[in-house]
Amino acid sequence: MEDLPIDRRRADIPRSITRWLVLLALACGLAVAAGAAAPQRTGLLLAVDGAIGPATADHVTRGLAAAAKRGSTVVVMRLDTPGGLDTSMREIIRAVLASPVPVLTYVSPGGARAASAGTYMMYASHVAAMAPGTNLGAATPVAIGGGRMPMPDEGDTARDRKGDDKGKTGATHDPMETKVINDAVAYIRALADLRGRNADWAERAVREGASLTARDALAQKVIDIIARDVDDLLTQADGRVVEVGTAKVTLDTRGLTLERFDADWRTRFLAAITNPNVALILMMIGIYGLIFEFMHPGALYPGTIGAICLLLGLYALAALPVNIAGLALIVLGVALMVAEAFVPSLGAIGIGGAVAFVLGAAILIDTDLPEFAIAWPVIGGIAASGLAFALLVGRVAVGAWRRQVVTGREQMIGGRGDVLQWRDRSGRVQVHGERWKAVSSAALRPGQRVRVTALDGLTLTVEPDGSDSN
Numbered sequence: 001m002e003d004l005p006i007d008r009r010r011a012d013i014p015r016s017i018t019r020w021l022v023l024l025a026l027a028c029g030l031a032v033a034a035g036a037a038a039p040q041r042t043g044l045l046l047a048v049d050g051a052i053g054p055a056t057a058d059h060v061t062r063g064l065a066a067a068a069k070r071g072s073t074v075v076v077m078r079l080d081t082p083g084g085l086d087t088s089m090r091e092i093i094r095a096v097l098a099s100p101v102p103v104l105t106y107v108s109p110g111g112a113r114a115a116s117a118g119t120y121m122m123y124a125s126h127v128a129a130m131a132p133g134t135n136l137g138a139a140t141p142v143a144i145g146g147g148r149m150p151m152p153d154e155g156d157t158a159r160d161r162k163g164d165d166k167g168k169t170g171a172t173h174d175p176m177e178t179k180v181i182n183d184a185v186a187y188i189r190a191l192a193d194l195r196g197r198n199a200d201w202a203e204r205a206v207r208e209g210a211s212l213t214a215r216d217a218l219a220q221k222v223i224d225i226i227a228r229d230v231d232d233l234l235t236q237a238d239g240r241v242v243e244v245g246t247a248k249v250t251l252d253t254r255g256l257t258l259e260r261f262d263a264d265w266r267t268r269f270l271a272a273i274t275n276p277n278v279a280l281i282l283m284m285i286g287i288y289g290l291i292f293e294f295m296h297p298g299a300l301y302p303g304t305i306g307a308i309c310l311l312l313g314l315y316a317l318a319a320l321p322v323n324i325a326g327l328a329l330i331v332l333g334v335a336l337m338v339a340e341a342f343v344p345s346l347g348a349i350g351i352g353g354a355v356a357f358v359l360g361a362a363i364l365i366d367t368d369l370p371e372f373a374i375a376w377p378v379i380g381g382i383a384a385s386g387l388a389f390a391l392l393v394g395r396v397a398v399g400a401w402r403r404q405v406v407t408g409r410e411q412m413i414g415g416r417g418d419v420l421q422w423r424d425r426s427g428r429v430q431v432h433g434e435r436w437k438a439v440s441s442a443a444l445r446p447g448q449r450v451r452v453t454a455l456d457g458l459t460l461t462v463e464p465d466g467s468d469s470n
Contacts, residue, residue: 044070044101045230045258046077051371052084052117054319055263055271057091063261067101074237074253076230077105077125083116085321085372086141093124093191102126102242102249106233107134107214116140119205122223123191126242127251129225129233130214136222137211139202141184181207198222230258276365277378279316280330284382286310287334288389321366329360337386354387415452416465419444429462436460 044067048056060077067075096103105125107114110133114122119139122128130136184206192199198221204210217223224240227233238254263271272278289306293299317327336353343349361379365372417431422444429438429450438460444450454461 041073041252041256042070043067043074043076043234043253043256043258044072045260046075047260047262048077048079048081050081052081052088052092052121053271053372054085054088054274055267056084057088057095058270059263059267060092061095062267064095064099064101064103066261068099070259072101072259073256074234074251075099075101075103076233076258077103077121078230079105079107079114079118079121080109080112081114081116081118082371083118083138086117087321089117089120092121096121096124097194100244102244102251104129104233104237104253106227106230107131107136108227108230110134115211119202120188120191123188123195123197123202126195126244127225127237127240128195128197128223129227129237130217130223131228132214132226134214135211136217137205138209139184139188139205140207140209141180234258273312273316274319275316276320276372276374279313279320280361280364280374280378280382281313282309282316283313283330284334284386286313288386291338317364320372323363323366326360326362326364326366329356330364331360333357333360333383334386337389340387350387354383357383357386412452412455412460417450417452417462419446419448419450422446422448429460431460438462440464 044063046060046063048060050056064075103125104127105114105122106129107118107122108131110131112131112134114130114134114136115138117139119136122136185203188202188206189199191197192202201210201212201220201222212220212222214223214226218226225233225236227236234253234256237251240251242249242251273282286306286309289302289304289309291306293303293306296302333353333356336349336356338353340350340353358379361374361382365374412431415431417429417436419438420428420430420435422428425441426437426439427444429436431452437458438450440450440462442464444462444464449465450462451465452460453463
């Protein structure tokens with residue numbers, strides 16, 4: 001085969017380069033298209049720490065909604081809670097059951113717990129996992145009014161004292177307590193049946209306050225996984241089939257990238273104002289602000305600040321389990337302490353108001369959870385400041401009542417002045433820097449000090465001042 005001419009070979013070089021450039025561009029286009037077509041495998045990480053309250057429920061609900069909007073593969077809810085409010089817990093569980101994204105609830109880190117409300121949340125999740133050294137259980141609900149439901153042995157002791165029904169165990173004589181316990185049992189058993197978990201132990205956790213370690217929970221089929229960390233959880237959860245709504249979903253979590261969903265300012269603000277101590281202080285600031293505004297119309301600032309604080313306090317109390325009797329006692333106590341400033345009761349009304357306020361604040365929040373209890377220093381401080389305010393206003397009012405009148409007709413009586421002109425029984429005097437026509441039954445002389453005893457129209461009746469040294 002003859003060699004091609006040099007010019008021919010040079011002409012073929014651009015064609016080869018062009019051919020390779022076209023192939024390279026085609027390969028890059030296919031790679032980009034494949035990358036665009038491949039779904040982004042990301043998950044959402046929610047941290048739930050502390051007592052379950054309105055702010056927690058709002059944070060979790062919005063987090064699940066964000067996961068669905070972003071198309072997340074799963075939601076990992078890292079849990080560490082001593083329990084919380086029943087209404088907030090049920091709001092979270094409703095959001096989990098309605099979520100189109102599988103929820104993996106993970107009790108972590110070591111030493112964490114999913115007690116009380118946390119146990120219900122574990123049972124409601126699509127995958128329940130725990131880290132070594134954690135525990136769950138103690139799901140007995142608190143009684144209406146703040147007390148704890150009696151355990152079976154405590155019920156026996158109470159019956160032994162009463163001397164009846166000694167042969168029965170675990171019963172209660174309070175119909176309301178029975179309703180609450182049975183409702184909680186039915187609720188957690190329904191969640192257990194939905195997720196295929198141990199329903200009998202769930203009932204024991206409610207009726208007897210039973211608890212389990214992570215290893216025991218896995219052995220008794222209360223949870224699905226024991227994982228050292230989140231990566232281990234995602235690895236073990238990969239390939240599991242869970243039921244999301246009415247569909248079966250196979251989890252694809254190996255190597256998944258998790259995005260944190262942190263609490264924003266709205267959640268932090270809600271958590272701050274739904275603290276019962278803060279809610280009570282806001283309500284008191286609002287009440288006293290409106291009182292100041294009514295006492296001094298047009299001041300504006302006390303009324304404006306008071307109205308804002310009162311609305312915030314009432315909003316927070318509306319989100320908390322409030323005892324109506326406690327709220328009524330607080331309002332009565334404030335009214336009595338304010339009335340002490342206007343009614344001469346020698347402190348009886350004010351003291352009664354302080355007592356009513358303390359009793360109302362003590363029973364205001366209808367739960368025995370320490371995280372939602374009103375601190376006694378806060379109660380004592382507000383009661384003492386309210387009583388001191390009432391006594392201060394009362395003292396000012398009494399002082400004003402005793403003070404000599406400085407304006408008007410009454411101000412002239414007892415006033416002292418000097419005689420300017422005088423003839424027989426009448427003349428002119430100067431009192432408070434003003435010239436007045438005056439009469440007197442005594443003989444007076446110019447320059448003499450006199451005291452006003454009466455006022456008839458524009459004529460003063462005067463008499464010699466006993467303090468006159470002349």
